[in-house]
Amino acid sequence: MTGWTSDELATIGQADELELASQRRDGSLRDPVTMWVVRDGDDLYVRSMHGRAGAWFRGTQTRHEGHVRSAGVDKDVAFVVDADPGLNDRIDAVYRSKYGRYGKKYVDSVVNPASRASTIKLDPH
Structure with a gap:
């Protein structure tokens, strides 16, 4: 696997949404699902607002691979589930900072214990 380029990280990290299609x-x-994406350092993360019970999250568990598209970046990725739980506070902070303008009701849907348990790191191929 290769890492994200600095341009890809900047572009996706600044984009409001990402389309994710699992294999x-x-x-x-599968049909792509639109979701929020956050950047922490050189990594990109997504979460399910329905936790591990969310349909798209369950789809990522079939092959742990898929494709993402965001702000003109198209990339095949691996889904790394059980991302380091020690990062959860930092990832929560990025969600709050990036998406806070949508209101607490919406941000809280991805910064709760169930959503934290569904954190997926996106590793590019």
Whole structure:
């Protein structure tokens, strides 16, 4: 695996949304789901507002691979689940800072214990 380029990190990190499509068992991609994405250092993270029970999250568990698209960046990725729980406070802070303008009600949907348990690090191929 290769890392994100500095341009990709900046572009996706500043974008409001990311489209994520996970791979099915047969290798085809599911329909993309639009979600919030945050950057912490050289890494990008997404969370399910429905925790591990969320449909798109469960889809990432089939092959742990898929494709993301955001602000003109298209990339195949691996989904690293169980990202370091020690990062949760930092990731929460980035969500609050980046998306706070949408209001506490919406931000709280991704900074709660169930959502924290669904944190996925996106590793580019």
